[in-house]
Amino acid sequence: MSMFARTTLDQQNRRVEWLVKTLFLMMTVLLIVPVVLIMGILIQRGAPVLSWGFLTEVPTNGMTAGGIFTALIGTVWIVTVALIASVPIGVAAAVYLSEYAPDNWLTRAINLAIINLAGVPSIVHALFGLGAFVVFFGFGRSILAASLTLAVMTLPIVIVATRESLQAVPHAFREACWNMGATRWQTIRKVVLPNSISGILTGVILEVSRTAGETAPIMFTGAAAFLPFLPQGVLDQTMAMSLHLYVVSTQVPDVPDALPFGVALVLISMVLVMNATSIAFRVYLRNKRKW
Amino acid sequence: MVDATPKLSVRELSVLYGDKVALDGISLDVLPNEIFGIIGPANSGKTSFLRALNRMEEFDTNMTVRGTILFEGQDISAVRNVYALRRKVGVVFPLPVGLPMSIYENVAFAPKLAGIKKKAQLDDIVERCLTRAALWDEVKDRLDALGSLLSGGQQQRLTIARALSQEPELLLLDEFSIAVDPVTTMRIEDVLKELKDEITIVLVTNLVQQARRLADRTAFFLESELVEVAETEELFTGTVKDQRTRDYVEGRFG
Amino acid sequence: MxxxxxxxxxxxxxxxxxxxxxxxxxxxxxxxxxxxxxxxxxxxxxxxxxxxxxxxxxxxxxxTLDLKEFFTSMNWRPTSERNPTYGILALMAGTASVTGLAMLVAVPFSLGAAIYIAEFASGRMRESLKVLVELLAAIPSVVWGFIGMSIMNPLIIDMFDVPVGLSVLNAGVILGLMAAPIMTTIAEDALKAVPDAYREAAEAMGATRWQVVFKVVLPAAKNGLMAAVLLGVGRGFGETMAVLMASGHAINIPTSPFDSVRALTATIAAELGDTARGSDHYGVLFTLGIFLFVVTFVINLTADIVVKGVGKKQ
Incomplete structure (x- = not known):
């Protein structure tokens, strides 16, 4: 009797279990499928305009024809300058937080500041970039001002990724070095950084991807809707892929339907390829542990 | 031996982690060229004692050290270059730590920090230290292999070779045999007996018999306090004063 | 000697x-x-x-600014020659409606997905889903905005037979899809932070997997999940380009999901380019910026405090 009762209860439980599991699976799928469908549409409608010329020609006829060369190169400029500014600061901050920072109010304040740098709306970063770099420091609307704005905004990405990979290096290695009379810095340089450099690189790739896709922070600080020439230096304005997509899809009349799809497709491919690289890199590293 | 100045003079040493007392007012001397054993149950303050000798509180903001430690008459809390102090003091941990670099680099690490650059000289140090740590024969053909991927016993001998490479005057061993097989343990014990002629050794051990085999004098730590210090044989032949020491040595608790 | x-x-x-x-x-x-x-x-x-x-x-x-008017007036007419008014009530309604709808879409799905990934999916499946979610989070907001304009807009017009497809519905769904991956990731982290010992203890007492999840894991991860939702709200509140492009950008207090609205962030993005430094219009847009900064700061601070509460218990 009791045996029998337990069996039906078991069956019932198993059925509920299956139901719950399927329900959650469906929710996951519903989250992902629309995006995959959307990507499919983007590819289907954007692919026809893609060609070698699309990438290497400048926009013509008021941006209704031609390619996206100036915008592509502009994005490379902006991303490069932003990286030069943010990677050293971000890595230094992560080294401080992981290797030096005592557990005190200042460290808590730094962590809170990092969370907030990541959480402040991008348009507020844009206002900051305008007020600080364009106006106060007098860089004008330029690659420098746009890149510094993005550098501040994406700093948390580098800090968090670097700190994580530094902390993945076991503490025992550090103590072993200290006990041999190595200074903190010697320990970091000879043992901690060499074993976390790939993790840091993963974070930098993520930052590149994020920097390349941002629009609002560069709209008023250095990216221009249209320029017929390439920037010659960091004090020039430039076109950028993200802003170009905004402009051709909202500001320019008589754009052929497929053109913005092509721009979107190139932009999203850049971003996703970089993210995929970063993920692949991480998986590769996880499988290749050195201890 | 009797009138030698102590290698280490510890007076009223206390170690705290936050509010927690790990070591409470210890005073003892370690003489040159002796093996000084420290026994006691877990959490009796043995490891904290070793950490204080190396001024590890510098890198652990939670750790507070009170009292004085004289290293060859020098108050270590007044040492301006703590790294020079640490170079004179080699440490071997309970769990072996092979650094994630080649075996060769593991052993050449400290000499390089000390400014030795010549390859021949480094080669010489690496071979000598690995030989002394009874590891040379096993690894001489693969010095490029990662030190962190050796077996536990090998890593522990590598750690000892590394501690020797900095030419310490004082070698601290913290329960080195925990992660090591008995054969390796015996080999390392033989190495320690030989080393005694050149350096001073403080041996923290959870194995009472290991202290008996190796130590000249032994201290018994219990609940953050030093119960007593005695010639090792006295501890085991029952001539000690304190009943708790006798109970521990005879295995009535631990 | x-x-x-x-x-x-x-x-x-x-x-x-x-x-x-x-x-x-x-x-x-x-x-x-x-x-x-x-x-x-x-x-x-x-x-x-x-x-x-x-x-x-x-x-x-x-x-110049009348703070009472700023927060209570529906009239946002900064460019009016004679009588410019700076009321952000309608803009706040726009932001609130879009963010609210986005959360309605994103919260259940992302929590569900987080639960599935953390508690039910096995090995390979879990890894693939996590990678996919991470990739979704990487899509730039201007691309989302473009998707709202070019794909969602005609879709909504067709499906619901409405004249305009750039609306609360469009921007809300887009924003929901944007916020969901981030919320999923944070929520999954919160679930993973629940010690396995809890699950094992419950399973040892004969609880089934879903009983473990509902009776043990979810209550234990409550604060982390709340923080995930809060950060999602912060994200939706601060999103600029996607909302600018998909919401229709009309000053309006919405009465139905098919109404066009205008968000606080989008207003700055759309108007800042046309203002002269030092003008009232320029000043009011920066005032909006201060407001946005303070609100997101409070949201992030709250989320941080909520999470730290979890940290203390463990």
Whole structure:
């Protein structure tokens, strides 16, 4: 009797279990499928305009024809300058937080500041970039001002990724070095950084991807809707892929339907390829542990 | 031996982690060229004692050290270059730590920090230290292999070779045999007996018999306090004063 | 005699060694100062953001601006020649409606997905889903905005037979899809932070997997999940390009999901380019920036406090 009762209860439980599991699976799928469908549409409608010329020609006829060369190169400029500014600061901050920072109010304040740098709306970063770099420091609307704005905004990405990979290096290695009379810095340089450099690189790739896709922070600080020439230096304005997509899809009349799809497709491919690289890199590293 | 100045003079040493007392007012001397054993149950303050000798509180903001430690008459809390102090003091941990670099680099690490650059000289140090740590024969053909991927016993001998490479005057061993097989343990014990002629050794051990085999004098730590210090044989032949020491040595608790 | 020499020489040499700070010592000091500056820079930047945004906006906010009108008027007419008014009520309604709908879409799905990934999916499946979610989170907001305009817009017009497809519905769904991956990731982290010992203890008492999840894991991860939702709200509130492009950008207090609206962030993005520095319009946009900064700061601070509460318990 009791045996029998337990069996039906078991069956019932198993059925509920299956139901719950399927329900959650469906929710996951519903989250992902629309995006995959959307990507499919983007590819289907954007692919026809893609060609070698699309990438290497400048926009013509008021941006209704031609390619996206100036915008592509502009994005490379902006991303490069932003990286030069943010990677050293971000890595230094992560080294401080992981290797030096005592557990005190200042460290808590730094962590809170990092969370907030990541959480402040991008348009507020844009206002900051305008007020600080364009106006106060007098860089004008330029690659420098746009890149510094993005550098501040994406700093948390580098800090968090670097700190994580530094902390993945076991503490025992550090103590072993200290006990041999190595200074903190010697320990970091000879043992901690060499074993976390790939993790840091993963974070930098993520930052590149994020920097390349941002629009609002560069709209008023250095990216221009249209320029017929390439920037010659960091004090020039430039076109950028993200802003170009905004402009051709909202500001320019008589754009052929497929053109913005092509721009979107190139932009999203850049971003996703970089993210995929970063993920692949991480998986590769996880499988290749050195201890 | 009797009138030698102590290698280490510890007076009223206390170690705290936050509010927690790990070591409470210890005073003892370690003489040159002796093996000084420290026994006691877990959490009796043995490891904290070793950490204080190396001024590890510098890198652990939670750790507070009170009292004085004289290293060859020098108050270590007044040492301006703590790294020079640490170079004179080699440490071997309970769990072996092979650094994630080649075996060769593991052993050449400290000499390089000390400014030795010549390859021949480094080669010489690496071979000598690995030989002394009874590891040379096993690894001489693969010095490029990662030190962190050796077996536990090998890593522990590598750690000892590394501690020797900095030419310490004082070698601290913290329960080195925990992660090591008995054969390796015996080999390392033989190495320690030989080393005694050149350096001073403080041996923290959870194995009472290991202290008996190796130590000249032994201290018994219990609940953050030093119960007593005695010639090792006295501890085991029952001539000690304190009943708790006798109970521990005879295995009535631990 | 030899003993004397030794006694003198040895401590002497050690004292020298111990008291000489070599190059390494100074390099180490210099580096520690350098990285400290790097660490503190995060604080400097966040204060800098506040100062510079305030610097441009405060004069207007304290001088010309009528704060009561600012928060209670529906009229946003900054470019009016005769009688410019600066009421952000409609803009707040726009932001609130879009963010609210986005959360309606994103919260259940992302929590569901997080539960599935953390508690039910096995090995390979879990890894693939996590990678997919991470990739979804990487799509730039201007691309989402473009998707709203070019794909969702005609879809909504067709499906619901409405004249305009750029609306609360469009922007809300887009924003939901954007926020969901981030919320999923944070929620999954929160679930993973629940110690396995809890699950094992419950399973040992004969609980089934879903009983473990509902009775043990979810209550234990409650604060982390709340923080995930809060950060999602913060994200939706601060999103700019996607909302600008998909919401229709019409000043309006919405009465149905098919109404076009205008968000606070989008207003700044759309109008800042046409203003002259020092003008009232310029000042009011920076005032809006101060408002956005303060609100997101509070949201992030709250989320942080909620999470730290979890940290203490463990």
């Amino acid at each position: 030899p003993a004397d020499v030794q006694a003198d020489a040895l401590p002497g040499s050690i004292a020298d060694d111990f008291n000489t700070r070599g190059r390494d010592w100074y390099v180490d000091r210099a580096v520690s100062v350098g990285v400290f500056v790097g660490g503190v820079s995060a604080i400097i930047f966040i204060i800098g953001i506040f100062i510079f945004v305030t610097r441009e906006g405060l004069g207007f906010a304290l001088g």
